[in-house]
């Protein structure tokens with residue numbers, strides 16, 4: 001498993017490589033002289049411009065991903081590479097033929113000038129072979145890298161386009177395997193597999209033809225000894241290694257899945273004293289991976305020496321039958337020599353082809369998986385004729401909306417709710433009632449099974465996802481912070497924000513004190529998932545992020561649940577300012593949170609059971625429902 005070049009932080013665009021590397025160095029505990037050298041090397045790096053990557057929510061190719069379609073744009077280059085392969089192979093296989101000429105026409109008759117001519121020809125053949133293979137390898141290497149780059153971006157864009165159910169339905173580790181070992185397997189195929197395959201097949205063909213031309217009888221005898229045995233052995237190897245490699249690939253996915261889950265859940269694992277159990281479990285998973293690999297390499301270990309034995313048997317038969325022909329005067333010494341040399345050269349490609357078969361096998365398996373992956377359409381796709389949602393007032397209507405995650409259990413049933421522009425509405429209800437689900441439907445993370453959701457009278461399923469989401473600000477129940485600085489995290493939702501915007505947003509939610517306390521202010525690092533901050537601080541950062549974007553509609557899903565009352569009050573005052581004339585949906589468990597809303601909607605068991613302005617009654621109702 002190789003994982004390719006390390007990815008930078010999500011914020012480090014390619015032009016930020018230097019700063020992020022410099023910022024990352026102290027963490028690695030690198031000796032200072034090494035760090036200096038690394039910095040000086042990075043300083044010498046050219047500034048990479050932002051690559052121009054087209055990305056659209058709806059515009060992905062719907063044709064199945066096949067090798068041929070993928071390689072089509074590069075067919076000229078590939079044809080060139082194959083041309084070089086032909087030159088390379090012919091030049092290499094001229095060797096034994098020249099040896100035969102040298103023996104029969106120069107050495108045995110004693111012709112010195114002929115010997116010189118043959119030697120020079122040999123040298124030329126070697127030079128041509130070297131030149132052609134250097135050019136070919138350099139070219140296919142570059143082409144392979146380009147193809148990998150294209151494929152990685154394509155798979156990543158595909159991930160970015162998927163609906164949320166895609167990610168809940170699959171383990172992160174398995175998705176990671178698609179991006180790592182599967183793409184690596186394809187890379188191996190592209191980089192030398194395909195062209196090497198051509199080299200070896202061509203070599204086999206050339207040798208068979210030359211042998212037949214030299215002496216058909218002897219060629220027949222030799223091939224009769226070698227080919228049937230080789231065919232049987234290879235057929236066995238094919239099926240055994242196919243099984244082996246499939247197992248290896250599946251086990252790699254298991255290892256990655258277990259690894260990513262253990263790392264993400266380390267707090268819970270530690271707190272529940274499951275570390276030892278976790279190690280045992282991982283040892284099992286890794287053990288199965290080892291067993292799969294051992295099986296695959298045992299199969300290879302049987303195949304290699306067996307095929308060599310067949311080769312040696314072929315040599316012996318050739319020596320015996322060919323030697324008798326030389327004695328009988330029907331074959332020259334030079335020809336026998338050429339036969340022996342060609343037979344040796346015959347086995348190298350067969351061995352190589354078997355190796356290639358493995359990489360072909362892995363490439364093919366990877367291709368199948370990637371085809372499946374690239375073929376999954378987002379379940380909540382943008383309509384082909386989607387229009388941009390014009391700037392909205394914020395009148396939101398859920399009209400008879402029903403929804404189920406799995407097609408069986410209805411999470412929302414006939415849910416009706418009308419929210420006026422500029423209104424702050426609180427949605428309350430017991431755990432599992434469907435509050436977060438309603439918010440997800442509004443952001444079109446999922447689509448209702450029936451019924452419609454409209455904003456200002458426009459059905460949200462008819463508008464572009466970008467135009468919809470850019471007008472909605474969502475602070476989810478579990479906010480996510482990225483590895484980067486405070487500034488990066490707060491400014492995440494809006495491109496090109498300046499420090500003043502970030503500071504203002506932080507100020508509004510009461511984060512200023514925290515930022516002043518941090519050693520580097522806005523530049524202080526936030527660790528992945530915000531693990532270096534308290535839960536309340538994480539929520540404040542997520543709120544600042546949403547405030548900064550100044551959305552037309554703000555959805556706060558339990559966004560203040562971890563704050564103390566003073567902080568919550570501060571946030572709510574800020575909300576009043578930020579939301580002037582804008583619509584807010586506040587999902588809450590806590591009394592105090594719902595109290596400030598204009599109206600309160602009570603959701604129970606996927607239905608709107610009560611809506612009103614009178615807080616105390618509403619709360620009593622909700623409280624009763626929750627019991």
Ligand SMILES: Nc1ncnc2c1ncn2[C@@H]1O[C@H](COP(=O)(O)OP(=O)(O)OP(=O)(O)O)[C@@H](O)[C@H]1O
Pocket residue numbers: 168405406411429430431432433434435436437438477
């Ligand atoms: N991705 C999912 N797949 C399947 N079922 C889900 C999924 N997410 C939520 N559910 C189910 O849908 C129901 C409603 O969940 P939802 O998150 O909307 O509840 P909620 O009202 O926000 O609860 P809470 O107050 O605990 O946040 C729950 O029964 C939950 O088990």
Ligand SMILES: [Mg+2]
Pocket residue numbers: 435436437477557
């Ligand atoms: Mg919820």
